[in-house]
Amino acid sequence: MLPQFSYVRPETLKDTVKHLNVPGAAAHAGGTDLIGCLRDGIMQVNKVVSLNALPDLHGIRETADGGLLIGAMTTITEVSESPLVRRKYPGLAQGASEVAGPQLRNQGTIGGNLCQKPRCWYYRGEFNCLRKGGDNCYALDGEHLFHAIFGHDRICVITHPSDTAPPLVALGAKVRIIGPEGKRTIPVANLHVSPADNVRAETVRKQGEVITHIELPRPPENLRSSYRKVRARRSWDFALAGVALALEMDGDRVNKSRVVLSGAAPVPWRSQPVENAISNRRLNAETIEKAARAVVEGADPLPGNMYKLDLFKGLIEEELYTVSRELR
Amino acid sequence: MRTIGAGAVSASLTGAAMVAESKPGPPEKILDATDTVKLKLNINGVNYAVLVEPRWTLLFVLREAIGLTGTKEGCGRGECGACTVLIDDIPRYACMTLAVEAEGRRITTIEGLMTGEELGPVQKAFLEEDAFQCGYCTPGQVMAVEGLLRKTPEPSMDEIRTGVSGNLCRCGAYHHIFRAARKAAIRKTR
Ligand SMILES: Cc1cc2nc3c(=O)[nH]c(=O)nc-3n(C[C@H](O)[C@H](O)[C@H](O)COP(=O)(O)OP(=O)(O)OC[C@H]3O[C@@H](n4cnc5c(N)ncnc54)[C@H](O)[C@@H]3O)c2cc1C
Ligand code: SF4
Ligand code: FES
Ligand code: FES
Numbered sequence: 001m002l003p004q005f006s007y008v009r010p011e012t013l014k015d016t017v018k019h020l021n022v023p024g025a026a027a028h029a030g031g032t033d034l035i036g037c038l039r040d041g042i043m044q045v046n047k048v049v050s051l052n053a054l055p056d057l058h059g060i061r062e063t064a065d066g067g068l069l070i071g072a073m074t075t076i077t078e079v080s081e082s083p084l085v086r087r088k089y090p091g092l093a094q095g096a097s098e099v100a101g102p103q104l105r106n107q108g109t110i111g112g113n114l115c116q117k118p119r120c121w122y123y124r125g126e127f128n129c130l131r132k133g134g135d136n137c138y139a140l141d142g143e144h145l146f147h148a149i150f151g152h153d154r155i156c157v158i159t160h161p162s163d164t165a166p167p168l169v170a171l172g173a174k175v176r177i178i179g180p181e182g183k184r185t186i187p188v189a190n191l192h193v194s195p196a197d198n199v200r201a202e203t204v205r206k207q208g209e210v211i212t213h214i215e216l217p218r219p220p221e222n223l224r225s226s227y228r229k230v231r232a233r234r235s236w237d238f239a240l241a242g243v244a245l246a247l248e249m250d251g252d253r254v255n256k257s258r259v260v261l262s263g264a265a266p267v268p269w270r271s272q273p274v275e276n277a278i279s280n281r282r283l284n285a286e287t288i289e290k291a292a293r294a295v296v297e298g299a300d301p302l303p304g305n306m307y308k309l310d311l312f313k314g315l316i317e318e319e320l321y322t323v324s325r326e327l328r
Numbered sequence: 329m330r331t332i333g334a335g336a337v338s339a340s341l342t343g344a345a346m347v348a349e350s351k352p353g354p355p356e357k358i359l360d361a362t363d364t365v366k367l368k369l370n371i372n373g374v375n376y377a378v379l380v381e382p383r384w385t386l387l388f389v390l391r392e393a394i395g396l397t398g399t400k401e402g403c404g405r406g407e408c409g410a411c412t413v414l415i416d417d418i419p420r421y422a423c424m425t426l427a428v429e430a431e432g433r434r435i436t437t438i439e440g441l442m443t444g445e446e447l448g449p450v451q452k453a454f455l456e457e458d459a460f461q462c463g464y465c466t467p468g469q470v471m472a473v474e475g476l477l478r479k480t481p482e483p484s485m486d487e488i489r490t491g492v493s494g495n496l497c498r499c500g501a502y503h504h505i506f507r508a509a510r511k512a513a514i515r516k517t518r
Contacts, residue, residue, distance in 0.1 A: 005383055
């Protein structure tokens with residue numbers, strides 16, 4: 001049985017913000033993460049605010065400038081199957097299709113996917129770890145097979161669990177947020193929080209703030225986007241390693257690139273070293289080899305997850321060879 | 329399928345399937361934590377009025393308040409699929425759905441696939457293909473296949489595999505389940 005909470009289902013964003021703007025209130029989108037967190041006592045919630053009666057947060061439409069606007073309540077299934085998304089941003093469609101299993105994709109939303117809580121087994125279990133308000137990170141000296149190799153500063157070593165955030169960051173997407181102080185729009189790249197900045201928060205959202213939409217800019221000419229996820233089993237599982245690519249190609253030359261890793265760091269991890277290795281270069285064997293070596297630059301693996309170094313090298317190599325094969 | 333490191337990977341996308349638009353839900357509601365409120369649920373075409381607490385899941389209400397025990401609880405945390413039901417024809421986990429969130433939707437459970445005492449086509453195919461051993465996962469598997477076929481009447485083998493990939497079977501009856509799904513698809517479209 002879940003702990004007790006009150007439940008509200010407002011019909012306007014104004015009421016939603018008002019209801020959410022008190023300590024202990026949490027938004028309910030698809031509920032696939034929230035219900036699990038309530039069951040495991042990870043979040044102390046005394047009011048659940050359902051976003052399900054809000055009229056304007058569903059669906060995907062093309063914007064006047066050729067980009068896309070995706071309502072935060074659009075399901076992961078809709079994102080993965082949308083002909084518009086598949087045509088313009090295949091990387092996002094692939095990311096969405098790799099989330100969980102079909103039932104959870106039918107129920108889970110893109111807004112909830114960006115705001116989900118981490119999957120560290122100490123955090124989800126009965127440990128009062130640093131992120132949950134305690135004093136220690138148990139994973140650092142404990143079991144950290146699936147944990148981060150970048151960006152953790154040895155403070156908290158979660159990997160960000162989202163499969164849609166890496167392609168969204170690679171594609172330069174933004175989120176529209178509404179809250180008690182009005183509206184703001186920020187890049188998805190600035191939505192998530194590093195442990196060094198605040199180990200108790202996953203996103204920069206303040207109390208009362210709701211994500212309403214995700215904006216995708218008009219895809220540049222010759223954009224080639226993809227998302228590849230490596231996991232321990234084929235049916236639902238979180239990423240051991242993954243990579244979202246957004247490459248602007250000119251023949252076999254990469255003009256510009258954005259490369260974002262999943263399963264790597266507490267936030268979707270932009271790999272500048274790989275970008276530097278491939279941008280303004282022809283995508284040949286030499287470039288690909290350099291990029292594969294570059295991906296582990298600056299990594300700080302733990303004793304139990306050294307294997308991720310080779311995994312990421314192999315992943316980058318395979319993905320870039322896939323791109324170069326398509327060019328022939 | 330391509331293989332790397334710890335496992336097999338493929339960024340497979342199911343075919344150009346129809347996209348079911350999610351619609352905004354039922355009207356405004358405000359419930360106190362200790363309230364039990366009357367909720368109207370449409371289950372298998374029948375309207376039920378039940379007293380629920382905000383924290384009750386649809387799974388709990390189906391089994392404990394209404395007595396429809398065909399839907400099973402396995403993990404209770406979105407990891408096994410035993411509790412799969414259809415909501416507006418789309419497969420979802422009843423253990424991860426608050427009952428209050430299902431208001432105004434069409435809920436279909438395994439009991440709703442029967443016509444009187446007669447099994448539905450998917451249930452029959454599971455029986456004929458021996459698609460279970462202990463049977464605990466079976467109602468969820470059947471509902472996942474039913475949902476798949478309502479959206480994709482002629483699924484490929486890949487689509488069948490993906491369609492039931494959110495349903496675990498500890499007995500490992502997977503191959504028989506895939507066969508049953510294919511048989512049901514053929515029978516339903518005939
Ligand atoms: C078994 C299992 C496997 C999973 N596998 C994967 C996976 O492989 N990849 C992956 O990416 N995810 C996975 N998930 C995580 C998750 O359930 C999904 O990512 C889903 O998209 C979350 O969306 P939701 O709408 O259900 O979120 P909810 O559970 O409704 O919300 C999640 C959190 O975000 C907040 N929130 C939701 N919407 C908004 C909004 N619009 N504005 C502000 N805050 C909001 C909520 O308050 C809550 O804290 C898995 C979950 C389970 C249970
Ligand atoms: S990795 Fe983070 S969530 Fe996991 S035990 Fe350490 S502090 Fe807690
Ligand atoms: S009981 Fe719902 S998924 Fe296991
Ligand atoms: S038949 Fe026993 S769990 Fe599937």
